[in-house]
Amino acid sequence: MVYSKEGCRFYIFTRWKLGKKATEIRGELLQVYPDTTPSLETVSRWIRAFTAGKTELKDEQRSGRPRTSVTKATTVRARSIIDEDPTVTLRFLALELDISYGSAYDIVHEQLHLRKKCCRWIPHLLTDEQKAERVRICRVWLAEFEPNGPKRFSDVVTGDECWISFFTTRDKQSNMVWLGDEDPRPQILKEGFRSRKRLFTIFFNSQGPICVDVMPEKSTITAQYYTDQVLPQVLEHKANTAPTRRRSHLLLHHDNAAPHKAYLTMQYLEQQGITLLPHPPYSPDLAPFAFWLFPKIKSAIAGKQFHRIQDLARTVNSELRSIPSSEYHACFMKWRKRMERCIEVGGEYFEGM
Structure with missing residues (x-):
């Protein structure tokens, strides 16, 4: 059977209801899941939570670490930079905004929903x-x-x-060929x-x-x-x-x-x-x-x-x-x-x- 956090917590709850102590419960878990058994402190913490009336076995929703790079102000600045020069690279954008390359990628692709595309060649500027x-x-x-x-x-x-x-x-x-790392590229006359x-x-x-x-x-x-x-x-x-x-x-x-x-x-x-x-x-x-x-x-x-x-x-x-x-x-x-x-x-x- 596959180990799961919820299953482990249910076992702790059941054995606690039967009067078992934290050390005894953890010892039983070690016999079955020696590599994934939670620490004694974790088992004790869940027993204290059950004693206080907790019944939910899943983790509560957490806000997580606050985002300091991908913010509304940074996104607005990125938009203005791109509007001024649509050819800017993500690396230049990251340096200009003092953020990581990954954050710059996230702002451009996920927040602004932009994709870099080649300009289209046209034969004439039509009136x-x-x-x-x-x-x-x-x-x-x-x-x-x-x-x-x-x-x-x-x-x-x-x-x-x-x-x-x-x-x-x-x-x-059409000129692309498979080559090894050390193989020289063939030459084609332009x-x-x-x-x-x-x-x-x-x-x-x-x-x-x-x-x-x-x-x-x-x-x-x-x-x-x-x-x-x-x-x-x-x-x-x-x-x-x-x-x-x-x-x-x-x-x-x-x-x-x-x-x-x-x-x-x-x-x-x-x-x-x-x-x-x-x-x-x-x-x-x-x-x-x-x-x-x-x-x-x-x-x-x-x-x-x-x-x-x-x-x-x-x-x-x-x-x-x-x-x-x-x-x-x-x-x-x-x-x-x-x-x-x-x-x-x-x-x-x-x-x-």
């Missing part, structure tokens, strides 16, 4: 007008792409330009600002990739190149895959970069009868190539070293075509959900998708 425009365009999109709406996601072709390096560093989490890279233009739809164009070395995209080299590839693919459908069914989506909005580009789209879908200002979170495809491709080729542009282009094409069509379709469904989320938060940038 109220830009937030309103994001919401407006998302509403237009959702209205036109309803199940019975005038437009279908299967007719949308979206794409953009992306710099891809000949060597892309893997993220820090991608530098001047690393070799080439500008790719990639377009895709809900079924898969449409075209991949590689810019010549030491050059960047212009409206002339965009209309002469890139967009004709998009039209050619559409003509080959859906020859019976008119070009007016092609819904083109790209961001608001200068070559995309240039007069030459707009004139070309009008001549070809292509419908250009609006894109909200400063909204990579609402562009499938930015929130899904480009990060996916860069992650797939991370850690691989390329020496020739032919090898890099071949690998990018291979990775694009290895993605199942179901994932391309899921990306467009996620696009819809992102628009709904943008409306819910009033045009602000959002997380968790």
Whole structure:
């Protein structure tokens, strides 16, 4: 049987009622629980308590040692310090308040209910007008792409330009390896600002990739190149895959970069009868190539070293075509959900998708 304080006190009470003395009771307890038997003074103290009329065997509630560090005044001071500088550490807070690190932890976590979180990176500081425009365009999109709406996601072709390096560093989490205390850490080459890279233009739809164009070395995209080299590839693919459908069914989506909005580009789209879908200002979170495809491709080729542009282009094409069509379709469904989320938060940038 497990020893308990209440059981021991009940035995003392019972034997005392039978006329036994404190020394006799303690001697009996020693025979059964030699390691946990209370002292003679404790047994005598309980007998005196029972004689005075005590019947409760449990310990009475005690206030305990008064708290001298975690007080209301200290908590208020901690709050003011954090409000002044939200980046302060617990160690600095403990030194500033002249309390222990544990007390500082208790004040911040248990009293103030605060947790330190990383700041969120955002692409742009949006104005109220830009937030309103994001919401407006998302509403237009959702209205036109309803199940019975005038437009279908299967007719949308979206794409953009992306710099891809000949060597892309893997993220820090992917580089973690198990090592012993004495094992040296492996070295990973960090991608530098001047690393070799080439500008790719990639377009895709809900079924898969449409075209991949590689810019010549030491050059960047212009409206002339965009209309002469890139967009004709998009039209050619559409003509080959859906020859019976008119070009007016092609819904083109790209961001608001200068070559995309240039007069030459707009004139070309009008001549070809292509419908250009609006894109909200400063909204990579609402562009499938930015929130899904480009990060996916860069992650797939991370850690691989390329020496020739032919090898890099071949690998990018291979990775694009290895993605199942179901994932391309899921990306467009996620696009819809992102628009709904943008409306819910009033045009602000959002997380968790």
